[in-house]
Amino acid sequence: MRIKDIMTKRPVTVKPDDTFGKAVRLMTGRNISGCPVVKDGKLIGIVTQTDAVRAIDIYGKINRSDISSLLISILKSKGSDPARLRKLFKARVSDIMNRKVISVDVERDVYEAARLMNKHGIDRLPVVKSSQLVGIVTKKDILRLLEKVNN
Secondary structure, eight states, X not given: OBGXXXXXXXXXXXXXXXXXXXXXXXXXXXTOSEEEEEETTEEEEEEEHHHHHHHHHHHHOOXXXXXXHHHHHHHHOTTOOXXXXXXXXHSBHHHHSXXXXXXXXXXXXXXXXXXXXXXXXXXXEEEEEXXXXXXXXXXXXXXXXXXXXXX
16 A cells, blocks of 8 residues: 555645744644644655754753643743743744654555654654655554554
8 A cells, every 4th residue: 555545635834934833833733743844845844742842851951752741841830931932932943843854755655654664763754746745644544554454
């Protein structure tokens, strides 16, 4: 089965000039763990909860995996500096994103996506066709396929 058969078309994306705060709101509001970063339809990076937590940890000195809980903890923390956090939330996505994004071609087999996710320890892969973002495939998509095949 091909990736195009299980991927999410029209994934939630951000632009490099969007604010980090917008990316965080999208991830928490849409209950997703990452957003591809696109410029003129071309995939140029990805910003994930891991990137967000890393950036926040620098400012808040707190290390948790759940971004929503982390944000609440930082805002309630006695040691947090609201001015620094506001500055971080105004930072551009291009300052936070991972530029070494691992992606997969739309025509590749689902097994290739699973192999890449396992090899690189990632939960999602942007799906491209000639460097243009056309979708996203996640571990959850692969699990749904396994369940479907098993039934």
